Amino acid sequence: MRTFAISLLIMLLVSFTLADAPAAASDYTLGIFGNANMDDKIDEDDIEYVEGIIEGTNGRTELADANYDGEINDGDITQIELIICGKEKELKIIDSTDSIVTVKMPVDKIIPLHMRHAQAVCVLGAEDRIVGVDNTVIESVRLFPKLSKLPSIGMVRQPDVEQIIVLDPDLVVTFTNSPLPDLFEDKLPENISVVRFDLSRAEDMREEMKKLGYILRSGKAADDYLEWYDNNMETVKERITEIPKENRVKVFTEREKNNGEEPSVRWAYATDTGYTDLCDVAGGINIARDHIKYHGDIDSECVISQNPDVIIGLSYEGGYEMDDETPFIEYREAIMSLPGFENVDAVKTGRVYIISGDFSIGPQLAIGTVTVAKWLYPDLFKDLDPQAIHQEYLTRFLRLDYNLSEHGVFIYPPLEER
Numbered sequence: 001m002r003t004f005a006i007s008l009l010i011m012l013l014v015s016f017t018l019a020d021a022p023a024a025a026s027d028y029t030l031g032i033f034g035n036a037n038m039d040d041k042i043d044e045d046d047i048e049y050v051e052g053i054i055e056g057t058n059g060r061t062e063l064a065d066a067n068y069d070g071e072i073n074d075g076d077i078t079q080i081e082l083i084i085c086g087k088e089k090e091l092k093i094i095d096s097t098d099s100i101v102t103v104k105m106p107v108d109k110i111i112p113l114h115m116r117h118a119q120a121v122c123v124l125g126a127e128d129r130i131v132g133v134d135n136t137v138i139e140s141v142r143l144f145p146k147l148s149k150l151p152s153i154g155m156v157r158q159p160d161v162e163q164i165i166v167l168d169p170d171l172v173v174t175f176t177n178s179p180l181p182d183l184f185e186d187k188l189p190e191n192i193s194v195v196r197f198d199l200s201r202a203e204d205m206r207e208e209m210k211k212l213g214y215i216l217r218s219g220k221a222a223d224d225y226l227e228w229y230d231n232n233m234e235t236v237k238e239r240i241t242e243i244p245k246e247n248r249v250k251v252f253t254e255r256e257k258n259n260g261e262e263p264s265v266r267w268a269y270a271t272d273t274g275y276t277d278l279c280d281v282a283g284g285i286n287i288a289r290d291h292i293k294y295h296g297d298i299d300s301e302c303v304i305s306q307n308p309d310v311i312i313g314l315s316y317e318g319g320y321e322m323d324d325e326t327p328f329i330e331y332r333e334a335i336m337s338l339p340g341f342e343n344v345d346a347v348k349t350g351r352v353y354i355i356s357g358d359f360s361i362g363p364q365l366a367i368g369t370v371t372v373a374k375w376l377y378p379d380l381f382k383d384l385d386p387q388a389i390h391q392e393y394l395t396r397f398l399r400l401d402y403n404l405s406e407h408g409v410f411i412y413p414p415l416e417e418r
Helices: 004-016 044-055 074-085 115-123 161-167 205-215 219-240 274-281 300-306 326-336 362-376 386-397
Strands: 090-094 100-104 110-112 171-174 193-196 250-255 265-269 295-299 310-315 352-356
Touching: 044 074, 090 205, 100 193, 110 115, 115 171, 115 205, 115 362, 193 205, 205 219, 205 362, 219 274, 219 362, 219 386, 250 274, 250 300, 265 274, 274 310, 274 362, 295 300, 310 326, 310 362, 326 352, 352 362, 362 386
Parallel strands: 110 171, 171 193, 250 310, 310 352
Antiparallel strands: 090 100, 250 265, 265 295
């Protein structure tokens, strides 16, 4: 068993660790080796569970082998104690591709391959550890006033591997499907760990942010963010349960088309994306779900026949760097003037809305969800203020001096006009 000195050290340090803040009830298992009892955190309960495995009273679990040596013994207890104290030399995690990744600890230098990952690192208080950024951060000067001045590593789909090697990060965080491993991990030296998190799905956000909190030893910051995230998301989920399925709003969610593309064919979001989560969590019935999988083209005639109550257009314009609503106004008018759409309920009642991809998913997913919920069920969510929630996110978690009353275009029409 453990010595008195080690036990005392844990007692003194535990208040500063990831185990300190109480976690919300969760239906996921935190995919970090050392989470022996397969819950959503690593704490003394895991030490007790491993002791039970050694004594023969508990069954072996996938994550009980904390030091990943193929055996369950006192070495795993030591590793769990070190994780709790924030003194582990390496961490074995399962990322969102189900890959087991070894991260050397501590992580002092980070490269996020997209602005979504950069925001997550900033939320967790590790902005000063970022040593290089992609083009989406370079172009977002208002959102990343300091990070946008850092060396560029190109774009997420085709990052500059040579520049990344020169910057010599301990960790790179990127998407599950981009860049492809044979174009990226296979070209990096072993001392650079690559962790893949999408930070887009409502069902994965808690675990991905929690894992990143462990990797960055920013457990308190992760718990603070997730308390805010849960409060907003659960408010929406709980109220939506009051609405019978047959009374829920029918929604068509599309992406803005490029100039020259056939307007009679719409590009829709149907299932299994962060953008469809906006509709699903907010209680909408996505009309494209029965016609295409994931996302893709759908004929306008299909939209007309399904007669949605609400149409939501996702624009790649707008965001933190823009103050002019004109592109949103034009996109909304283009939807409403499509042939035959004058007979669609969403157009007849003016319930056609435009939302910026800049703030609708990623760590801001809760903001986008509350916004869409208010569009779909204005009476049910009349007490919620999405702009106030958004402002709190920017001020509290990104520590930005950015006034949403003066800058940014994120939705159209503005909420006060509805």
